[in-house]
Amino acid sequence: MNVRQDIHSAGVPVLCQSCEARHRGLCGALEPDQLVELSKTASRHGVSPGAELMGDAEVVERYSNVLSGVVKLTKSLSDGRQQIVGLQFAPDFLGRPFKSESAINAEAATEVSLCSFPRTVIERMMRVSPGFEHRLLKQALNDLDEARDWMVALGRKTASERVASFLLMIARNIEPASDPAARSASFDLPLTRADIADFLGLTIETVSRQLTRLRTDDVIRIESNRHVTVDSLSRLQQRCGD
Structure with missing residues (x-):
């Protein structure tokens, strides 16, 4: 150089x-x-x-x-x-x-x-x-x-709260949604369903069910099985059990 x-x-x-x-x-x-x-x-x-x-x-x-x-x-x-x-x-x-x-x-x-x-x-x-x-x-x-x-999340949170907490963590950290004042986020899941299940101490089926539940409740939108859009981070946070 x-x-x-x-x-x-x-x-x-x-x-x-x-x-x-x-x-x-x-x-x-x-x-x-x-x-x-x-x-x-x-x-x-x-x-x-x-x-x-x-x-x-x-x-x-x-x-x-x-x-x-x-x-x-x-x-x-x-x-x-x-x-x-x-x-x-x-x-x-x-x-x-x-x-x-x-x-x-x-x-x-x-x-x-x-x-x-x-x-x-x-x-x-x-x-x-x-x-x-x-x-x-x-x-x-x-x-x-x-x-x-995360120890608290794995030890005390429900499956639904764990999945919501995981998505909120990704939304707050992954680029370009790194603005702390952001109210929404859009990102590709960085882990496979198997890895998410491993990280959260859940089964793959449980992770899929909870993602479907969040989508059905209009908390998230999922495209192509990997791309997640969160229109309201505050709504997602409410599902985290914190």
């Missing part, structure tokens, strides 16, 4: 100027000169659905910002069984700093775009930029809060 040519008049690399991770993600905590340094080692790349991004017990050499798409996180048991334990969206940070090996599997649930950096560079940025380290800690705490909320 020719950094001299890629620098905007404000000192921000062209690579970073329109990046959501810069504005809403971790990189927003960096000064222009730090962004320049980080951009020298950055590589953007696209990943097809089903591709493994990170393997369990794999040595971590690079971290990534999710620029678009949905990443599926799973945990595996010794006998090969898997459980979906989370989803990541733009501009989430993919990786677990301060650990030499990954303890989770990450797979592209949809077409995914990533901006990746060497682990050594990210760890150096954390040492020299308290703001960067603060944002990383904030995301980790947000992930913990979301995991606790």
Whole structure:
């Protein structure tokens, strides 16, 4: 990369100027000169659905910002069984700093775009930029809060409430429906019915019945079995049992 040519008049690399991770993600905590340094080692790349991004017990050499798409996180048991334990969206940070090996599997649930950096560079940025380290800690705490909320959903919510909660989570996070003030949303389901059932602790038949129920009640519209339109996010939220 020719950094001299890629620098905007404000000192921000062209690579970073329109990046959501810069504005809403971790990189927003960096000064222009730090962004320049980080951009020298950055590589953007696209990943097809089903591709493994990170393997369990794999040595971590690079971290990534999710620029678009949905990443599926799973945990595996010794006998090969898997459980979906989370989803990541733009501009989430993919990786677990301060650990030499990954303890989770990450797979592209949809077409995914990533901006990746060497682990050594990210760890150096954390040492020299308290703001960067603060944002990383904030995301980790947000992930913990979301995991606790999901424990409540799986342990106490009805099947109907779980499916509604899942759809609301997708509607609020998937692009382009990432505007927190949005009143409606339209998106393709990032998971198959089988994966949704696995994530929610339900059967495929139950997931299908609850989607049909929400459609019959005019809470959602479904086209081509995958595309979901929510005309009123507040109505959907009312079905979540929160």
